């Protein structure tokens with residue numbers, strides 16, 4: 001850690017929570033240079049849904065590199081891109097009756113969010129965007145405007161508050177307040193002071209914001225209201241898409257069709273940078289080259305993304321496997337919550353994103369540290385950092401899932417014993 005501590009900017013984050021130098025990684029396990037193996041429930045914050053160095057994807061990648069396939073090609077047409085577009089349409093969009101144009105943006109999720117909101121503003125001619133409490137959409141200034149956490153907005157508040165209204169996310173206000181009903185009311189009331197926005201943007205399950213799940217009825221209501229008022233619905237599926245909540249897209253259970261979708265993190269399947277925006281065809285109002293960038297269309301990522309779809313999404317088998325692992329994870333965590341009602345406020349989530357909300361943030365932090373000391377990587381989330389987020393690779397072996405859970409359960413016991421002593 002010497003070089004990192006000495007030379008890397010103060011801004012570094014994860015290497016503080018998990019202070020070791022990592023050397024190699026395979027599947028659900030990442031290994032430190034001292035030989036310690038860690039079960040990885042962080043999974044690249046959702047970028048490693050198929051595990052580290054997935055062998056099927058790796059083979060295709062090595063093969064492509066061996067053949068001197070194009071690596072960097074701006075947004076030139078390449079074979080790798082052609083094949084990705086074909087496979088994505090055939091196995092992801094068409095079976096779901098979805099029709100979208102695909103925009104490749106710069107390589108980060110934030111780049112996709114920037115493009116999505118810019119397009120929404122261009123297409124509607126309106127500037128205001130509605131976002132939600134505890135939302136997380138990235139860190140460039142456009143995306144940061146939509147991100148709620150005070151920590152990230154510090155020092156930039158005046159600039160960021162332009163063009164954005166934050167609405168309570170589902171369940172944010174206790175006592176049954178429904179922010180979708182509220183939205184409808186303010187949109188229809190000329191005295192509300194809220195102008196019709198260009199778009200609303202939301203995560204159907206908030207990842208960084210504390211694993212908050214929106215029920216399908218609420219999503220359907222939002223979709224109805226947005227349609228009625230000509231507001232675009234942008235679903236940010238960067239963290240909870242690509243199978244994380246059980247289906248390829250997180251909104252599938254709700255049966256809604258967003259106008260715009262952002263995808264990144266696990267779309268490449270291999271942890272390679274890749275982002276895209278799915279655009280309803282009539283909204284594809286970009287001029288050629290109007291939104292450009294050097295690193296759009298990472299061809300190595302196209303190769304692994306294509307293989308990930310072919311390997312995991314050609315039929316429903318993988319969905320069933322995710323469901324099985326999800327039930328196991330929820331079962332164990334609910335047992336833990338029943339055993340410790342004094343510590344755990346709630347277990348919530350969908351598919352293989354599960355949050356355990358602790359009543360005390362310091363305790364959650366100690367449990368995270370104790371877990372790491374015993375070979376488990378897991379992060380906390382939520383504005384109070386009191387929600388431990390379980391985000392294992394979707395194809396994790398049940399044995400590793402069980403082992404990781406055991407480490408976590410033991411950490412809960414050890415830390416509470418220490419506190420009581």
Ligand SMILES: Cc1ncc(COP(=O)(O)O)c(C=O)c1O
Nearest residue numbers: 108109110136137138236238239
């Ligand atoms: C929902 C969501 N949107 C956007 C982003 C930003 O993606 P990136 O960190 O790749 O810029 C993230 C990252 O965690 C995210 O979870």
